[in-house]
Amino acid sequence: MSYRWAFIIGLLLGPGMSAPLAIASDSAALSLVPVPQRMERPEGEFALHLDATLYTAPVFRHAPRSLRLLLSPATGFTFERVADSAAAAIRVLHDGELGPEAYVLRVGAGGVDITAAADAGVFYALQTLRQLLPTDVYSQTPVERQWAVPFVAIEDAPRFGWRGLHLDVGRHFMPVDFVKRYIDLLAAHKMNRFHWHLTEDQGWRIEIRQYPKLTEIGSVRAQTVQGFPGFSRKELGYDGTPHGGFYTQEEVREVVAYAAQRHVTVVPEIEFPGHAQAAIASYPELGNTGKQLKVKEEWGISKNTLKPSDETLQFYRNVLTEVMALFPSEYIHIGGDEAPKDQWEESPYAQQRIRELGLANENELQSWLIQQMDDFLSANGRRLVGWDEIMQGGLSSNATVMSWRGMAPGAKAARQGHDVIMAPTTYTYFDYYQGDDSKEPTALPFYLPLREVYSFEPIPAKLPPEFHRHILGGQGQLWTEMMKTPEHVEYMAYPRAVALSEVLWSSPAGRNYEEFLPRLDAHLQRLDRLQVNYRPPGDDELTLKGKIKQLLFKAALRVYLWWNGH
Numbered sequence: 001m002s003y004r005w006a007f008i009i010g011l012l013l014g015p016g017m018s019a020p021l022a023i024a025s026d027s028a029a030l031s032l033v034p035v036p037q038r039m040e041r042p043e044g045e046f047a048l049h050l051d052a053t054l055y056t057a058p059v060f061r062h063a064p065r066s067l068r069l070l071l072s073p074a075t076g077f078t079f080e081r082v083a084d085s086a087a088a089a090i091r092v093l094h095d096g097e098l099g100p101e102a103y104v105l106r107v108g109a110g111g112v113d114i115t116a117a118a119d120a121g122v123f124y125a126l127q128t129l130r131q132l133l134p135t136d137v138y139s140q141t142p143v144e145r146q147w148a149v150p151f152v153a154i155e156d157a158p159r160f161g162w163r164g165l166h167l168d169v170g171r172h173f174m175p176v177d178f179v180k181r182y183i184d185l186l187a188a189h190k191m192n193r194f195h196w197h198l199t200e201d202q203g204w205r206i207e208i209r210q211y212p213k214l215t216e217i218g219s220v221r222a223q224t225v226q227g228f229p230g231f232s233r234k235e236l237g238y239d240g241t242p243h244g245g246f247y248t249q250e251e252v253r254e255v256v257a258y259a260a261q262r263h264v265t266v267v268p269e270i271e272f273p274g275h276a277q278a279a280i281a282s283y284p285e286l287g288n289t290g291k292q293l294k295v296k297e298e299w300g301i302s303k304n305t306l307k308p309s310d311e312t313l314q315f316y317r318n319v320l321t322e323v324m325a326l327f328p329s330e331y332i333h334i335g336g337d338e339a340p341k342d343q344w345e346e347s348p349y350a351q352q353r354i355r356e357l358g359l360a361n362e363n364e365l366q367s368w369l370i371q372q373m374d375d376f377l378s379a380n381g382r383r384l385v386g387w388d389e390i391m392q393g394g395l396s397s398n399a400t401v402m403s404w405r406g407m408a409p410g411a412k413a414a415r416q417g418h419d420v421i422m423a424p425t426t427y428t429y430f431d432y433y434q435g436d437d438s439k440e441p442t443a444l445p446f447y448l449p450l451r452e453v454y455s456f457e458p459i460p461a462k463l464p465p466e467f468h469r470h471i472l473g474g475q476g477q478l479w480t481e482m483m484k485t486p487e488h489v490e491y492m493a494y495p496r497a498v499a500l501s502e503v504l505w506s507s508p509a510g511r512n513y514e515e516f517l518p519r520l521d522a523h524l525q526r527l528d529r530l531q532v533n534y535r536p537p538g539d540d541e542l543t544l545k546g547k548i549k550q551l552l553f554k555a556a557l558r559v560y561l562w563w564n565g566h
């Protein structure tokens with residue numbers, strides 16, 4: 001469908017703007033990303049000067065801060081507040097009818113008018129205004145120049161409420177400064193969820209005051225396997241170097257506050273009952289065998305799962321109590337993925353527990369454990385979210401599902417009336433190759449080029465419309481086994497995260513990869529200004545050998561996901 005048709009349909013469906021509108025060529029020329037829902041572009045431009053003042057309706061407590069955050073570093077302007085709206089260069093007005101993240105942005109001879117219902121909408125209007133300004137506005141130091149903004153009238157609102165990026169800091173610890181930069185970048189693309197994957201077999205990364213050994217012991221592994229055994233043939237032994245790091249509660253608070261100022265909610269993940277070997281290494285009584293384990297030094301799935309005891313449950317309730325005090329997020333992620341049942345099958349204790357609880361098998365035991373966490377979080381006014389394996393053995397009552405093993409688990413959960421976040425490997429695993437593996441740094445041996453990300457449709461094709469509201473949105477995954485540095489994370493995340501941001505924000509009707517590419521090209525100049533280490537788009541076709549390898553790997557992945565689903 002062409003933009004124009006999308007636009008006409010949009011006009012029929014939504015509240016219209018007064019003037020006739022045009023979208024395709026104009027938004028391409030301005031290179032707005034993600035592309036707004038509606039836009040018109042009259043002739044002319046408005047210049048912001050050093051004496052540019054700001055008027056905001058009193059309800060917007062954070063608008064001045066947002067404006068200074070986004071526009072002051074490069075312009076050097078302070079945007080003094082004035083009480084008289086007519087005198088201001090930038091006016092922020094209230095319209096309670098708009099959605100919480102929606103905005104209207106008009107730039108004309110009289111200045112810049114932003115209308116929104118809430119601070120988030122103002123923030124996104126300012127992100128758009130930043131894109132309308134010369135690329136120099138992304139400089140973090142003052143630039144002497146003219147700051148002209150083209151005349152525009154934009155009505156915009158996100159398609160989905162959950163627009164996220166995930167970051168695994170368990171496999172490789174990432175410094176606080178980078179975590180903040182990651183949040184800045186996702187906010188620049190109008191994303192609003194940072195899923196912080198804080199605990200893993202290979203490292204526990206968050207200070208828990210009641211259990212200091214989680215970080216004293218669990219945050220450091222003695223060495224790390226090289227390459228990705230099991231997938232690649234690049235098995236080079238171990239590096240012989242300890243790897244560690246964790247975030248103090250003070251630092252966590254700082255990150256959460258930093259994110260909140262950018263209208264990003266930080267969703268913490270505490271893995272349970274699998275991917276918990278670092279916790280078991282810290283407190284062996286949490287394990288099924290009681291044996292002292294190492295913080296895991298290899299990648300892949302650990303068979304060392306948690307012992308399904310009341311003591312383990314209480315331990316995790318205590319951990320989550322500290323986590324809830326740090327993270328205001330309604331959603332708390334408890335993992336739930338890739339928990340092999342081998343140890344429970346062999347453990348007399350686990351078997352007795354299954355009998356005592358009247359459960360049929362190990363899958364139902366997992367489900368029962370997740371239900372305990374669900375009850376606990378719900379009683380504390382929070383909501384549990386977990387990877388789609390939490391559906392094994394029956395989905396707990398209030399759970400939200402993060403669908404990673406394709407779209408089908410999410411579709412199934414939505415039909416059961418559960419909320420879903422789409423995070424399928426096939427479109428959102430940014431740890432996969434972006435081009436032929438002969439030309440790229442080592443990654444997971446699958447292929448997810450930019451075009452494929454752009455083609456992602458979070459609503460499953462066969463999901464009846466009455467369940468669509470359960471698809472809250474989607475997010476990109478950055479698993480860091482192969483990413484040792486922030487630079488490498490950025491290389492894998494961008495520009496794929498740019499494509500994803502448009503999938504999650506913009507109207508699907510107008511989505512067109514060929515039209516996206518020139519906008520992306522201009523947008524990359526903004527990322528250059530921010531010194532983002534993105535992978536240049538293009539040159540991403542597979543060789544014949546690569547195509548054959550992908551067929552084999554995809555078949556292997558299907559078998560693995562199927563097997564893992566049982």
Ligand code: ACM
Nearest residue numbers: 337338387404479
């Ligand atoms: C996952 O990739 N194990 C959620």
